[in-house]
Amino acid sequence: MGCGGSTLENDSPTGLVLHKRDKITIHLHVGNEVKILAAKPQVILVFGGPGSRKGKLLDDVSHVYGLKLISTESILMEELSEKLDDPKSSKRTEDIASLIKNQPELLKLQRVFNHVCSKMEKEGKNNCFLWDFMPNLKFLMTQFRNVKDCENDFKVFENRFPISFAINFMVTNEKNIMEPQCAVPKKADKAETNTPAGQPKQSDEADTGRLAKRARLYADCVETFTDYFAKREKLVSMDVSSKSKEDIWDKVCEFFSNLEVPHVRNVDTVIFFIFDDKDAQSYNTDFLDAKRVNVCDMAVNISSPPDQIIPAVCKYIDDTYPIQKKFIVDLHASSITKDCMKKDPQKVIQFLDKAENVDVQFYIPLQTKTVQKLPKVSALCSSENEVCLFPMDVPHGLCKYIAGLYRAYKEHVISNSL
Incomplete structure (x- = not known):
């Protein structure tokens, strides 16, 4: 990892000079009541919209710190599939979207929480859970926008599974879209890419516009829930707009280290x-x-x-x-x-x-x-x-x-x- 600050001279026969890069400041706000609850099961709830690299961060955190990762979206898709005539259909996603359109009550918050509780109980109450709260699929996500008050629902949920705190990975600069990290070397770009006649190429502006639209939708959907944890001083807000993946990961590790969460292994080595x-x-x-x-x-x-x-x-x-x-x-x-x-x-x-x-x-x-x-x-x-x-x-x-x-x-x- 690069370190910030000084530039060091080196007496190497090659005449090279060692330049250590300056670290990017990653802004982090931690509520006064943010802590890991002593008794298990322990639950850490996570938010993160388009461009936040939430998926990659969750995967790394779960592996490095030995946390059990669960996803609201995965749980709902599994539960809702059982209500279909053909759960293994190649059009399963479209069928579930149609089902939700006709029966929106299937995504009432208390019902969703019950499914999550059942999943946690199956995984075992001796775990620390990392809960990816908000679905990415639009037809699932938009149902959460209708929730205006979640306090009573969370009280019922936390009678069974107390939540230590929530993390919100925020993208404050929509232009800084984080690219997926991959170990395999990238192939060289071709000088020309054949495009069918009459078919316009997709512009970066269009991609950015779609991202901004999805980001605004996501913000609308999570506002009620982030406000709930913020008012209880149990919200961690981290600005992950920077394209410096190393400095973002450094800040994440620093945060968990301050909570004295032990790491079990390294990733992406x-x-x-x-x-x-x-x-x-x-x-x-x-x-x-x-x-x-x-x-x-x-x-x-x-x-x-x-x-x-x-x-x-x-x-x-x-x-x-x-x-x-x-x-x-x-x-x-x-x-x-x-x-x-x-x-x-x-x-x-x-x-x-x-x-x-x-x-x-x-x-x-x-x-x-x-x-x-x-x-x-x-x-x-x-x-x-x-x-x-x-x-x-x-x-x-x-x-x-x-x-x-x-x-x-x-x-x-x-x-x-x-």
Whole structure:
């Protein structure tokens, strides 16, 4: 992660100067009564409209802090599907929309709350729930706009499941639309895109206009509920308009840390494995915006086989404060060398195809204003937005094996946290 403030001189023979970027201020307002209630089940309610990246933030928070994520929309779609003649129809969404149009009473707030309570009871009362409150589907969302007073409904709900507080991820600048974060390298844009004759291209202005319209609808729908928590001083308001995903995530982690919520693992990690001093010099690792760690400093015998060293690396990363997502792991002096494997492993690897000739700076920025052309790397990316990078001269089989061990450990941690 980039740090704010100073610019540091470096006596590197390359003459590079380390420039650490300034952090963007993320505005956060925390009500006086915001706290995690002592007794379980614990419930944290979350709001977040179009452009807030609420889905990504909720997914990351739930995995990092071991919270059970539930969604009003998912619960309603499941419950309402049972009222259809054909719940598995390819037109299920349209059929549910038609059902709601004819029977709007199905989305009365107390009925919705009862469905949510039933879901929480099934999941178990020993959990801390992260509740994605407002549906994204318009025909479900608009029903909440008719609610003018929710106090009595929430009192009934909280007799069964007390709510610790609510978080509102706000977008105050509609032009700052957050793009989804993806681990897989982006493909180069084509010089030209064929468009059928007579069919106009969609403009950015039209996209922005639709976003603004949806944002206004969402604001109308959640106003009653955010006001309810604000009056009780149980609302956390965070402005997520900034395009700096790193600083937003930093602020989220800082907030949960202040509440003393322990983290259980890291997410969206990028690990650049280097094997010797030559790799470190070739890639100017001292200037890459990542945490440098050495296996010699970990609680593992460096002469142990890879299937013991790599899990130790994973545990070290999971134990690291979760705002840190990029790591350079130095395998120097360990049993893992570039020639330690002569053939591909037989184990099935849960990673996407290996990408050759990737710019390391696509994943880990170089903290210098001096233009540097670094050697290419190999990248293996999982469907969970986890990336393992290797110098190009590392054999393909070894890359797959190390990445596979890393992914196997992560799956073990995930399964144990469910």
